[in-house]
Amino acid sequence: MEVHRNIHSNIRIKESFLVGKSLLVFTSVFVSLGVFIFGFEQGLMSSLLTNQYFKDYYHDPSPAAVGTMIAILEIGALFSSFIAGRIGDIVGRRRTIRYGSFIFVIGGLIQASSVNIINLSLGRLIAGIAIGFLTTIIPCYQSEISPPDDRGFYACLEFTGNIIGYSSSIWVDYAFSFLESDLSWRSPLYVQVIIGSLLFLGSFVIVETPRWLLDHNHDIEGMIVISDLYADGDVEEESAKNEFRNIKESVLINRVEGGERSYRYLFNKYAKRLSVACFSQMFAQMNGINMVSYYAPMIFESAGWIGRQAILMTGINSIVYIFSTIPPWYLVDAWGRKPLLLSGSVLMGVPLLTIAYSLFLNNNYTPNIVVGCVIVFNAAFGYSWGPIPWLMSEVFPNSVRSKGAAMATATNWLFNFIVGEMTPILLDLITWRTYLIPALSCILSFFAVGFLFPETKGLALEDMGSVFDDNSSIFSYHSTPSSTPAYGSTSETSGRRSSASFSIDNSNHNADVFHQSAASIARNPATMRPELDGLITGTPPVPSPIPQSGLRPVNSDVSSTTSVDPMDIPQEIQPPSFNEIFEYKLKEMEKPNFIVGAFNSLFNRNSNTLPKNSDEESRLLRPN
Numbered sequence: 001m002e003v004h005r006n007i008h009s010n011i012r013i014k015e016s017f018l019v020g021k022s023l024l025v026f027t028s029v030f031v032s033l034g035v036f037i038f039g040f041e042q043g044l045m046s047s048l049l050t051n052q053y054f055k056d057y058y059h060d061p062s063p064a065a066v067g068t069m070i071a072i073l074e075i076g077a078l079f080s081s082f083i084a085g086r087i088g089d090i091v092g093r094r095r096t097i098r099y100g101s102f103i104f105v106i107g108g109l110i111q112a113s114s115v116n117i118i119n120l121s122l123g124r125l126i127a128g129i130a131i132g133f134l135t136t137i138i139p140c141y142q143s144e145i146s147p148p149d150d151r152g153f154y155a156c157l158e159f160t161g162n163i164i165g166y167s168s169s170i171w172v173d174y175a176f177s178f179l180e181s182d183l184s185w186r187s188p189l190y191v192q193v194i195i196g197s198l199l200f201l202g203s204f205v206i207v208e209t210p211r212w213l214l215d216h217n218h219d220i221e222g223m224i225v226i227s228d229l230y231a232d233g234d235v236e237e238e239s240a241k242n243e244f245r246n247i248k249e250s251v252l253i254n255r256v257e258g259g260e261r262s263y264r265y266l267f268n269k270y271a272k273r274l275s276v277a278c279f280s281q282m283f284a285q286m287n288g289i290n291m292v293s294y295y296a297p298m299i300f301e302s303a304g305w306i307g308r309q310a311i312l313m314t315g316i317n318s319i320v321y322i323f324s325t326i327p328p329w330y331l332v333d334a335w336g337r338k339p340l341l342l343s344g345s346v347l348m349g350v351p352l353l354t355i356a357y358s359l360f361l362n363n364n365y366t367p368n369i370v371v372g373c374v375i376v377f378n379a380a381f382g383y384s385w386g387p388i389p390w391l392m393s394e395v396f397p398n399s400v401r402s403k404g405a406a407m408a409t410a411t412n413w414l415f416n417f418i419v420g421e422m423t424p425i426l427l428d429l430i431t432w433r434t435y436l437i438p439a440l441s442c443i444l445s446f447f448a449v450g451f452l453f454p455e456t457k458g459l460a461l462e463d464m465g466s467v468f469d470d471n472s473s474i475f476s477y478h479s480t481p482s483s484t485p486a487y488g489s490t491s492e493t494s495g496r497r498s499s500a501s502f503s504i505d506n507s508n509h510n511a512d513v514f515h516q517s518a519a520s521i522a523r524n525p526a527t528m529r530p531e532l533d534g535l536i537t538g539t540p541p542v543p544s545p546i547p548q549s550g551l552r553p554v555n556s557d558v559s560s561t562t563s564v565d566p567m568d569i570p571q572e573i574q575p576p577s578f579n580e581i582f583e584y585k586l587k588e589m590e591k592p593n594f595i596v597g598a599f600n601s602l603f604n605r606n607s608n609t610l611p612k613n614s615d616e617e618s619r620l621l622r623p624n
Helices: 002-008 020-048 052-057 063-091 093-112 117-145 148-176 183-202 210-215 219-230 238-256 263-269 271-286 289-293 296-302 308-324 327-331 337-361 366-382 388-395 398-429 431-452 490-498 518-523 530-537 578-590 594-603 616-621
Strands: none
Touching: 020 063, 020 093, 020 117, 020 148, 020 183, 020 219, 020 308, 052 183, 063 093, 063 117, 063 398, 093 117, 093 183, 117 148, 117 210, 117 388, 117 398, 148 183, 148 308, 148 327, 148 388, 210 219, 210 238, 210 398, 219 238, 219 578, 238 398, 263 271, 263 398, 271 289, 271 388, 271 398, 271 431, 289 366, 289 398, 289 431, 296 308, 296 366, 308 366, 327 337, 337 366, 337 388, 337 431, 388 398, 398 431
C-alpha cells in the first residue's frame, strides 16, 4: 500500500500542483470574476452617464430612457436566474458558469458597437441574461466547495471581487474620460469583453463541485475533488472520507424522502429557508445600494460636483467601498451573520436620512456632507448587506440549492430593476425625499433580521435542517434548552453525523463547562422567538417534540440497553476504494484532453462526430 501512496502522489486528473488550501483559494478568487463582471457592469454605466460624448452620441436621453436602459439588465437577469437553476442541476455548476461567461461576451460586444440607445439596451439585456446565470450559480458553487468554518470567509471574499469590479469600472471610465472622442465611452465597454473572455477560458480549468458530482452518482470524481480540496490530494485521508460520507448520506436521505427537485417542492417543503434567502435579497436592494451605485455621479452632480469631478468622487468612494468588504472576511464566521446585518441596517439608515436633510437645506456644506454620507453608506453596505445575502444559498439542501438560489437571485433582480427604473424618475420628481424610502427599508430590515432570521454560522450544509426543523435531522437547535453547548464546529458536526448512536444530556453537566456563542444564542427559542416564524412564511411554527429538560438524540434502531449483533447494524457509507480511484486515474491519463480532442476532430475527415471521450465534460457527465 505504501507503493500505491507514492504512485498516487504523482498522478492527478487535472495537470495542476494546486491542492488543498491553495486550490480552494485559487478557485474562489477565480470564480469571483463572475461577480467582478457584475460589479464592473454596474459601475461602468453609472460613470458613462455623465460623459459628454456619450450624451451627445445618444442625443441626451431622457431620465425615463436612461432608467430603462439601466434597468433592462435586471430584466434579463431576472428571467435567466430561473433557467440557471435548472441548468445548474442538469449540467453542473462549472459548465453553467461557462455558458454565462460566453453570453456575457456576446452582450458586451453588442454594447461596445451600439449605434443607438435601443441597440445599447439590447446589449445590456443580453449581458443581464449572462449575469443572471453567473450570480445564481457562483454563490452555489462557492458554498458547495467551502468548508463549514470558512464558508462565510470565501463568500465575503467573492463579494469583495464584486466591489473591486465596481471600483475598477469607475477608474477605467475616469482614465478614458481624458480621450476627446467617442472612444472615451466605447473603450470601457470593450474592456468588459476581455474580462468575460478570461472567465470563459477559466471555466475549463476549475473543478466541479463535489456535491453535484455525488448527487449525480459520479462518486469517484467526487472523491477525487474532495481529496484535492480538503486533504491535499490524498484520497486515503480520513477527513476526506468523512466528508464523502456526510455528503453522500445527505444525498441518499433526500432520495429516500422522495428526491424531488421541483419549485413546488421547494415552496412546500422549505418555505422558511426560501423566505430568509429572498427577504435578505429584497432588503439588500430596497435599502438603497443601487440607488447609489448606479447613479452616484448623478447624485454628486446634484450636490455640486460637476463632470469629471463627479466621477473622481465616485472613484474615491469606491476605494473605501472595497476596504469595507474586508472586515466581513473575519467577522462573518466569528460574530455570525445576524450581527453584521443588524448593525448594517443602522449604519446605512442614518447616512440616508442625513443625505435627505442636507439636500433639503441645500447650503454650502451640502456637497461635502453628501460625499461623506455616501462613503459611510457604501462602507456599511459593503460589510453587511452586500456579502451576507449572497451567502444565504447555504441554507438550502443540496437537492434544491440551485433552485433556491435562483429564487433568491430573481428576488434580487426584481427589486434591482424596480430601484434602477424608479431612481432617476424619483430624483427628478421628489428630489431629496427619494432617500427617505430606502431609509424606511433599513428600519424594516432591522426588525426582520432580529425576529425572523436564524443564525447559520459554523453549520455544515448538511446540518441546516437542525436550524429550520424542516428536514430529516437527529438534532434541533429549536428544541435545545438555553444551557445547551454551542454546536456547529467542524469536529462536532462531523462526529454528530458520522455516528448514529450517541446521547446528549445536559442535566449532568455543570453549566460553566459549556460556552454559548452568539450563534448558539441566536438559535435558542428564548431569543429567536420561534412563535413568530409564521409571520414570514405564513405557516405556524413547528412545535418542539422534545421536552425542554434536555435533548437525547439516539439511534432509533439500536437500544442502549439491548445487546445487538454487530452484523445487524447497518454499515456506514464507504467511499470508492483506492484501487478504484487509481484505475480511474490511469484511464483518464490515457485519454486526450478536450483541446487535443477538438484538434483531432477538426482534421478527422472520415468522422461526422467528435471522437469518443475527447471532451473532458462528456466523460464527467457520462453515466457510471
